[in-house]
Amino acid sequence: MKGRIRMILDETITLNSGVAIPKFALGTWLVDDNKVTEAVRNAIKIGYRHIDTAQAYGNERGVGEGVRTADIDRDQIFVTSKIAAEHKDYDVTKKSIDETLRKMGLNYIDMMIIHSPQPWKEVNQSDNRYLEGNLAAWRAMEDAVSEGKIRTIGVSNFNESDLENIIKNSETVPAVDQVLAHIGHTPFNLLSFARNYNIAIEAYSPVAHGAALDNPVITKMAQKYNVSVPQLCIRYDWQLGMIVLPKTANPQHMKENAEIDFEISEEDMDELRRVKPLDYGDADVFPVYGGKM
Numbered sequence: 001m002k003g004r005i006r007m008i009l010d011e012t013i014t015l016n017s018g019v020a021i022p023k024f025a026l027g028t029w030l031v032d033d034n035k036v037t038e039a040v041r042n043a044i045k046i047g048y049r050h051i052d053t054a055q056a057y058g059n060e061r062g063v064g065e066g067v068r069t070a071d072i073d074r075d076q077i078f079v080t081s082k083i084a085a086e087h088k089d090y091d092v093t094k095k096s097i098d099e100t101l102r103k104m105g106l107n108y109i110d111m112m113i114i115h116s117p118q119p120w121k122e123v124n125q126s127d128n129r130y131l132e133g134n135l136a137a138w139r140a141m142e143d144a145v146s147e148g149k150i151r152t153i154g155v156s157n158f159n160e161s162d163l164e165n166i167i168k169n170s171e172t173v174p175a176v177d178q179v180l181a182h183i184g185h186t187p188f189n190l191l192s193f194a195r196n197y198n199i200a201i202e203a204y205s206p207v208a209h210g211a212a213l214d215n216p217v218i219t220k221m222a223q224k225y226n227v228s229v230p231q232l233c234i235r236y237d238w239q240l241g242m243i244v245l246p247k248t249a250n251p252q253h254m255k256e257n258a259e260i261d262f263e264i265s266e267e268d269m270d271e272l273r274r275v276k277p278l279d280y281g282d283a284d285v286f287p288v289y290g291g292k293m
Contacts, residue, residue, distance in 0.1 A: 004259060004261045005046065005047055005255060005258045005259060006047050007261055008023075008024055008258050008259075008260055008261060009022065009024050009046075009047040009048055009049060009258055010022075010047070010049070011023045011024065013200060013243070015152055015175040015176065015198075015200055016173055016175055016197070016198040016199065016200075017151075017152040017153075017172075017175045019110070019111075019151050019152040019175065021050065021078055021110075021111070021152075021175075021176075021200070021243065022048075022049045022050035022078050022243075023050075023238070023243050023244070024048070024050065024238075024243075024244055024258060025048070025050035025051065025052045025078075025080070025202075025243065025244065025245045026039070026040070026043040026048045026050065026051050026052065026245070026246075026247070026248075026254065027052050027204060027245040027246060027247030027248075028040070028051065028052060028053045028057060028059055028063060028247060029054070029057055029204075029247050030057075030247070031057075031059055031247070031249045032059065032062075033058055033059040033060075033061055033062040034062065035062070035249055036053075036059040036062035036063055036066060036249070037062040037063070037065045037066040037069070038066070038249075039066070039248075039249040040062070040063055040065075040066025040067060040070070041066045041069065041070050042251040042254065043251075043254050044066070044067075044070040044071075044072055044077065045070075045071070046251065046254050046255055046258070047258070048254065048258075049076060049077055049078055050077075050078040050080070050243075051063060051066070051067060051077065051078070051079055051080070052080045052081075052245050053079075053080065053081050053082075054081055054082035054084075054113075054115055055081060055082060055083060055084040055096060055099075055100060055115070056082065056084050056085065056115060056120075060081060060100055060103045060104050061103045061104065061105075063079070063081075063104065064079075064103060064104025064105045064106055065105065067079055067104070067106065068105055068106070074106070078110045078111070079104070079106065079109055079110045079111075080109070080110060080111045080112075080113060081100050081104070081109055081111075081112055081113070082112065082113040082114070082115040082156060082178075083096060083097070083112060083113065083114050083115055083137055083141070084096060084115060085114075085115045085116035085118065085119050085120050085123075086119045086120070087137055088119075088130050088132075088133025088134060088136060088137055089133065089136055089137070090136040090137070090139055090140045091140075093136070093137040093140035093141065094140040094143065094144065097109075097112060097140065097141070097144045097149060097150065098149075100112075101149060108148060108149055108150065108151060109149065109150050109151070110150075110151045110152070111150065111151065111152050111153065111154060111175065111176070112141055112144065112150045112153055112154075113153070113154045113155055113156045113176065113178055114134060114137055114138065114141070114154075114155045114156065114158075115156050115157070116156060116157045117129050117130055117134055117155070117157060117158050117159075117162040118130055123157075129161065129162055129165070131162075131165045134155075134162065134165065134166065135165065135166070135169055135170065138153070138166055138170055138172070139170070141153040142170065142171065142172050145172075152175045153172065153174065153175060154174045154175045154176035154177065154178065154199075154200075154202075155174045155176070155177050155178070156177065156178035156179065156202075157177075157178070157179055157180075158174070158177050158179075159190065160189070160190060160193045163177065163193065163194070163197070163199070167197060173197050173198070173199065174199055175199065175200065176199065176200045176201070176202050176243070177190070177194055177199055177200075177201055177202070178201075178202035178203075178204055178245070179201060179202070179203070179204070180203075180204060180205050181201065181203035181204070181205075181206070181237055181240075181242060182203065182205060182206050182207065182208040182212065182233055182236075182237065182278075183208065183212060183215075183218055183232075183233055183236050183272050183275050183278075184208060184211075184212070184215070184275045184276060184277050184278040185208065185277060185278065186240070186273060187201075188273075191240065191241075191242075200242075200243055201241070201242045201243070202242060202243040202244075202245055203237040203242040203243065203244050203245065204245045204247075205247075206230075206233045206234050206236075206237045206244050206245070206246055207229065207230045207233045207234070207246065208233070208278045208280065209280050211278040211279060211280050211281065212229055212230075212233050212278060213229050213230075215275065215278060217271070217272075217275050218232060218233065218272070218275065221264075221268060221271070221272065224268070225262055225264070227259075227260075227262060228256060230246065230253075230256070230257060231256065231257070231259060231260050231262075232264070234246055234257055234260050235260040235262065235264055236264060236269070236272055238260060239263075239264055239269060
């Protein structure tokens, strides 16, 4: 079992920036700062080599402590954080990067991502895509790469037009776009667009904020493969070529989430592609702070 998990956790892809990134990550959204250090250390002990956090999560300090105190060299761990969605200014973004480094106690961050093209309170509520503001933040991130503070940069929750704005008006193509992607909500058009620019897609909330657990098509398919619903959902995103970021602070769930060395047949993948949108219930808001899905 240990070897099977390692096989998944050791797999990497090379980003368009030339930086190798582990394809399986630990998400830390909603893991409290005073609990995330132990979660990170446990994940690294299990074999995780990619840890994802954000300025908005309020747990960068704890994630940094977990990375620093893990029984493994820093250069063996890929650390991602995200620029707060409200930062649409060069100087503010530049200052926030320095603050992230200070909080985490790290000399560099492997990847920084713009968390959203719009401030959270405006997500899907406004037509303003903050094109100039995102370019200003992007330039600050590019400069931080030149200064050795960040190894590579990307975005999150960007649609095709948001990506085109960066691609056409800067010297750097985003290395990743981290988006909501799961059975019942698969951004096929974005996947195709990103492929044309060699932009990797990262999938957060692969279990659909838990809604997949109650879907009869998904649960029946999981039973067919003798796996859990989370394992089936994570494997689905994995087979579509996405980097996956399941979040948990539970070491047992960390292990189980990585036990995805089975193959979903193409026929069954097609059936899963056709699953209708899921009802998130109380989670039916943009999955950080406000804004509608």
